[in-house]
Amino acid sequence: MIGKKRDRGLDERLDLLGREIVRASAANETEAAAAADAPFLYTRVHSRINAEREQREEKERWFTMLAVAWRAVPTMALVAVFAVAMFLFTNFGTQSPAGAGYDTLLTSDAEVESVVFADNRTLSNDEVLATILSDDEQEAAR
């Protein structure tokens, strides 16, 4: 009983001392006034505001870019799906038997070749001889 009373008394004393300690620690008016009157304090606040604004704008710019990219993703995906679909659809519509494409290629090349060579045919030896002879006959007749 006496021990409890003594403890309570001690706790009360410690609480009182604790309050005084808090007050003693918080009594700092002189330093606070000096800090409030510090030179260029507003200039520092102003520059901090500007720095913070720039930081926020930079962050905002990144967010805007991300938002644009995020919005572009479904669009690009849609375009890709459409392109694949178109490619598959075109292939299915014009598919021919195996080897047909190769034959067609060869035939068409041969035809082109023959046309080209038909236009540039060289003279035979007989034709050259006949031309020379006919030129000589004409000179003799003169």
Added chain:
Amino acid sequence: MDEMTDNSDPALRQQQPDSVAEKTALESSDVALVEGARGGDEAAFEELFNRHRRRVALIAGRFFRQREQIEEVVQESFTKAYFALNDFSNTQENSFAAWLARIAFNTCYDELRRLKRRPESTLSDVSEEEFASLSRHLSTEEAGRDVESALVSRDLATKLLSRLGPEDRLVLVMLDAEGLSVAEIAKLTGWSVPKVKVRAHRARAHLRRSLKRFL
């Protein structure tokens, strides 16, 4: 909390307007300046800064001893206030001064938490002389009642308080140094009233335990 009605601090009392009409004029003027600052008027914000900087510095001075730390809190508080001007709505119970005080307290709390991660001084930093003085003080029956005359040094007080967590310290300073009620603290911090009570109880117990070591 309405800081304008807090008469516990002489420095704050000096800044308070005398009549209700004067107070209303001051408040409406603050509101006009806030409107100006919202519209990008730098001069309006500078005027707000000049009006309230001492008040914010006083709040910071409750928690921090060094001038650099107080200046840091002042700068941070006004920077936060600048970017939060759009959130300020002037109502009867929410003056600009009270709104700014709330920002200042929260900034102090953030700074305390930051410092707690890198504690500057601990109980082991208490010097032999301080230890002897406190032990002598605690062992006398007059301890507590005549504590002011016993000259508990601010250095020692700060060292002892640095042992407490940021939340404990915030609550104790608001209760004992600012003289705020539990409801006012709850409003300022955004905590519930029971949480403030529990926190205050724990903080006192923690401080008691720290002091008992000197017995």
